[in-house]
Amino acid sequence: MAARFTPRFLQSSAIWQDQNHATRGYATQSVRAPKQLEGLPGKYASSAYVAALSKDAKTLEKVEADLRAIKSALASAEGAKLQTFISNPTLGTAERTKGLEQLLSSGKGKADQITHNLFQVLAENGRLQDTEKVIDGFEELMTAYRGEVEVIVTSATPLDKATVSRIESSLKGSQIAANGGGKTLKITQKVNPAIQGGLVVDFAGSTVDLSVASKVNKLNQLLSQGV
Known part of the structure; x- marks a missing residue:
């Protein structure tokens, strides 16, 4: 079709x-x-x-x-x-x-x-x-087209303006920005309740998972290995 x-x-x-x-x-x-x-x-x-x-x-x-x-x-x-x-x-x-x-x-x-x-x-x-x-x-x-590098920040709930501002400042001064080769960062916010809390940052095919769900999964894995 x-x-x-x-x-x-x-x-x-x-x-x-x-x-x-x-x-x-x-x-x-x-x-x-x-x-x-x-x-x-x-x-x-x-x-x-x-x-x-x-x-x-x-x-x-x-x-x-x-x-x-x-x-x-x-x-x-x-x-x-x-x-x-x-x-x-x-x-x-x-x-x-x-x-x-x-x-x-x-x-x-x-x-x-x-x-x-x-x-x-x-x-x-x-x-x-x-x-x-x-x-x-x-x-x-x-x-x-604009030569921007998109960074997707996912949170469990919508972030307030002050939090968004702090995250943007941190990202623009981070290794993520340095790896972008001097290109402008375009920060896109997404909401996904499934991550339960924290943040997930996606950049150029890489993911930094700082979510509560990820930490819980890691804890469950450790507990299952110890049984």
Whole structure:
């Protein structure tokens, strides 16, 4: 299914270029995504990135702002209806159009045409349920585009601003920053109640596990070995 779908999607990316009066036949140009993303959501994210940057950097940043606003709207207390919308692939044309309008009006100002086209393609192909994965992929490409190094800090509960500030200061003065080769650290916060407490820090394929769950598991292992 994915193999049959992919060519059609890539073709739609070229259509985005024509609709935005950019150079035709962008597929033969030198604009490429800064890294390869896995899976179908990654293909959507990469095509949106290439279509936006093929126009200009300002358009790329506008699409990024659009997608961030949509992500925030989905995560908000009022986002339940939007979540229901994107998770339902059986909606009729009228319902789908109304839902897309609401989704795309999440940010400040009018969403870029490339953002509109991305979600139109997702809707037409019954892939709106991949919205958050597509946005995550686009953000990953933007991190690479800016030469940033992403550090993911996971906690059991949301961290307050003072704690976040202390963690950021510590990380920027740590070996993690030194290993980044002078690149800017982009610190992303995630919440996972399963770690029970403490922190888990992921950086460049490495993990520093300072969680309570990890300590409990190690203790259980020691106890089982002693029996």
